[in-house]
Amino acid sequence: MAATISTDSTGDRIVAAATTEFAQHGVAGARIERIAKTARTSKERVYAYFRSKEALYQHVLSRELATVAEATRLDPRDLAGYAGRIHDYFMRYPERLRLMTWGRMRQCLPGEVALDDPIQRSVGYKIELIREAQRAGHLDPSWEPLDILVFVNQIAMSWADQPDLVPADVDRAEFLAARRAAVVTAVERLFPSSAQGPISSR
Incomplete structure (x- = not known):
């Protein structure tokens, strides 16, 4: 269990250093x-x-997931x-995508996912939000909530995960704006x- 660090500059430095270290090297x-x-x-x-x-x-x-949730608001x-x-x-914080990617990669290893894993908690919370929206008629209920979450996240992160695909002979800002629109x-x-308001099912 982590000690309380919110008012301790040493603890803050440890967390900041660890964030960079884990993003670069994984666990x-x-x-x-x-x-x-x-x-x-x-x-x-x-x-x-x-x-x-x-x-x-x-x-x-856990801190990063909370930051992402606050910044993106599902x-x-x-x-x-x-x-x-x-x-x-x-796109603004590619190193944070790497940090979370390491966490997802660890979930692929047998026995590596703890019951209180922060990614699993975050996914569970978002799935319940989606399920409630389906019950209220705001989303097509024929979709599995997990499929919706995975598809949306993968589409959303597709360009942040492939910055090397930006052509060298185009205006970068215009190109990336078009990719966001896509x-x-x-x-x-x-x-x-x-x-x-509510929508009809397919």
Whole structure:
């Protein structure tokens, strides 16, 4: 369990250093020695706050998921708008996408997902929001809620995950603006906005 760190500058430095370290190297490749050095403290001090590297990663990931949720605000009645915000966030902070990708990769390993895994908690919460919107008639109930969430997230993050595909001979800002518009349009066509009221099932 993580110690309380909100008013402790050493704890803040540890979390900031760990966020960068995990984004670059993942959990397996991250080193407490590097985190401590970057945070200008000792390994012993890091372990005084967090009992293990895993506990530190869980804390960092939980904070990032909360930040993403606040910045992107899932509204199941307007999934296209949500996709646009997801796109904007991870285009601005690609290192945070890497941080979360490491967490998803770990979930593919047998026995690596804890019952209180922050990604699983976040997914469960969003699925319930989508399910409630379906019950209220704001989303087509023929879709599985998990499919909706996965499809929207994958479309939204598609360009943040492939910055190398931007052609060298185009205006980068114009090109990326067009890609954002494509993301929003794709999600809108799959899951039309129902912000004005309930929709009919297919």
